[in-house]
Amino acid sequence: MRTLSKYSPWQSEMVVTASLLKLDLLSDNQIFEYTHYLLDNGYYGDAMLSIIDDDPIYPRGNKESFQRAIFNLGFPDINTEQAKWIYTYRLMNKYATAPNNHYVFANEAVGFYYKFDDFFNNDNHLKEISKLKDLLYCIEDASDNFYMGYITHGCNDPVTLYRMQCQFFQLCQQWIKDNKPKIECIFEALYA
Structure with missing residues (x-):
């Protein structure tokens, strides 16, 4: 079995893009921009032209056209x-x-919890790290209060907030460690 590092960045990008499309997590604007990115980098398909065409017959960001285009690529x-x-x-x-x-918490303190909203709604693999949702909510709440100057003892003080952030990173690392063989099997199946 090949490890994930054996796959090129392009192969990884193709899998991620196909995944986001399958889960309907790409907006019309993202599809439009990614299609331009592909065309700018030498990839071409008639379905891609229908996505960037201003013709009202082909709505911009048409997911079916994009799916056809990337499959053809x-x-x-x-x-x-x-x-x-x-x-x-x-x-x-x-x-x-x-x-x-x-x-990442300083730059994205407000709304960090909501970066994971699609994850919470679309992913049933969260059960393996059930504390993540509550932890992210606590980090978001504590960060909001901290940045607004409402520093109190407990989860809002900087030391506790730092510990919660460390726990978040540990949960992510543990998930990767536990599930890397599963991801490698998926890649192997996709590129067999």
Whole structure:
């Protein structure tokens, strides 16, 4: 079995894009921009032209046209279960990379919990780390209060907030460690 590092960044990007499309997590504007990105990098397909065309017959960001376009470019045909695993891996891997980047909370303090909203709504693999949802809510609440100057003893003080952030990174790292073999099997199946 190949490890994930053996796959090229392009292969990973194709799997992630196919996953986001399968889970209906790409907006029309994102589809439009990604289609331009593909065309700018030498990928071409008639279905892609229908996406960027201003002709009212072809609505901008048409998901069916985009699905046809990426399939014709060799993007993997992914099922919903595989897409959920890949989406979860992408989300968790972003925060599992060492060293931990606590600035993500400073830069995205308001709304950090809602970055995971699609994850909470679309993913049934959350059960493995059930504390994540409550922890993120506490971090968001404590961060909001901290940045508004409402510092009190308990979860709003900087030391406790830092510990909760560390716990969040640990949960992400644990999820990656526990589920990396599953993700590798999915990649292997998609690129067999």
